[in-house]
Amino acid sequence: MHGKKEQEEYIRKGPWKAEEDEMLLKHVKKYGPRDWSSIRSKGLLQRTGKSCRLRWVNKLRPNLKNGCKFSLEEERVVIELQAQFGNRWAKIASYLPGRTDNDVKNFWSSRQKRLARILQTSATPKSQKNKTRVPSLHDVPILQPPKFSSPSEGEPSSKPQSCSLPYIDNSEVIKMVSLPDLIKSELPSSDTIHVEQEFTLFENYKSTEQIAFPQIPELQNGLTFSMENQDLLPTIDEPCFIEELCPLDASEFGIGPQHPIGFPFFQPPGSCRLGTGDAIDNSKISDSFFDDFPVDMFDHMDPPASPSNL
DNA sequence: AAACACTCCAACCGCAGCGTT
DNA sequence: TAACGCTGCGGTTGGAGTGTT
Incomplete structure (x- = not known):
């Protein structure tokens, strides 16, 4: 040998x-x-x-979330932080307890591939449309990422600063981008709505035209996070729009309007979605799950890194 | 049932930064 | 201060599993 x-x-x-x-x-x-x-x-x-x-x-390493898919909240944070930090996966991962840079990187690249597919779908000639699976909105939980900046950088903002979700005031409503009729005409009405939403969001996502988002000081410092400005989200004439994108609200956490952003990420073993076969709808996972745990059960865990320390 | 397409993820590679000699 | 080794990071790849036709 x-x-x-x-x-x-x-x-x-x-x-x-x-x-x-x-x-x-x-x-x-x-x-x-x-x-x-x-x-x-x-x-x-x-x-x-x-x-x-x-x-x-x-x-x-101990306390890793091996085999767990990213929760909706984790996805949101990755999207937001990627917008802020770029592809600094290790840094982004430091905000997600139990996640590694590799996890975040893999998640992001999967997501990018899905986005590319959606784009391709929207650009594919009519004859090929029905050959491509139409992704659901849950496949691509796209939010126009808010531009939060560290206290030392960025412009001052006079807008409310307690929402990590895209804040857009009435003058900054996301413009609707209509899907080509060829897609609409070949989909059941419900799918049409989903694809249209995704397309709209994706158009915004790739647009160079920046929509002004507030800084998120809570996220920067104490990583707190508020839903109080949910009603300021873009007005899109689809009743379930916000529900689809933001299926969680503060009341679901049972901890008032403000809570640590890291909180929902501490998913106890067993709450993870394992494997693709499980096909558990993300939006149906209730965060009231945590109501069953003692309030101080997360106390022993290290707080996520704060951007202010970076 | 088989072939193909797609997704997910573990692991590798190259490079950069840092500390030590 | 240059050389070297170690560590960490980001990009990439290949295989396994799953879904679709």
């Missing part, structure tokens, strides 16, 4: 075995999550230090 030297130089790649995980855990338990390269030099594992670190960070 391998000679001695070859054995020393051999670097294992690919999926991790349980024994390797065990060995890595032992090392971390003994020395802490550092000295990754010594794992190989000590002959514990034939993996690079890099590979060991990655495995620890993405899979073995």
Whole structure:
């Protein structure tokens, strides 16, 4: 098989075995999550230090939400923070307890692919329309991301500052962008509405024309989050518009108008949506789930990083 | 039932920043 | 101060699982 030297130089790649995980855990338990390269030099594992670190960070670290799909709130936060920070996944992940940069990155790239598909759908000739699955609004929970800036940057805003959802006053109503009739004509009316909403939102999303959003000081500092300005969301002549986009309201949390934005993300084990086969409608997951837990059950958890500390 | 399309995610790679020598 | 090693980050890829035709 391998000679001695070859054995020393051999670097294992690919999926991790349980024994390797065990060995890595032992090392971390003994020395802490550092000295990754010594794992190989000590002959514990034939993996690079890099590979060991990655495995620890993405899979073995405690309190990870492995196998859980992103909740609607997590999706919102990613969208908002991506708009603010760009593709700084590690930074964004620091706002999402239990999520890694890899998780966020994967989530975002999946979402981008869906958006691209929607765009393509809207541009596909009529003859091909019915060959493409029409995504539901829940597939792409797009919100025009608010532009919140750190206290040290950005322009002062005179608008209300307690809503992390897109705040748009009456003069800044999102303009409706009609879907081509060719799409409407081939869809059942309910689907037409969904596609039209998505298309509208996507048009806004890709538009270079910035809609002014308020700064979100609570999100920057204490990561609090208020729904009190929900009624200021864009007026779109579709009754379920807000319901579709923002199925949660403060009362569902049972904790008043303001609450830590991190709160909904602490989904206890079992509340996760596992696998695509489960097909649990995001909007149907009640956050009153947490009512059953003691108020202080999250106290021991580290608060998410605050942008003001960055 | 098989083939194909699509989604999700684990893991790799290259690069940059930082600390140490 | 340059060289080196380590760590962390973001981009990318490939395989497994699932859905659709």
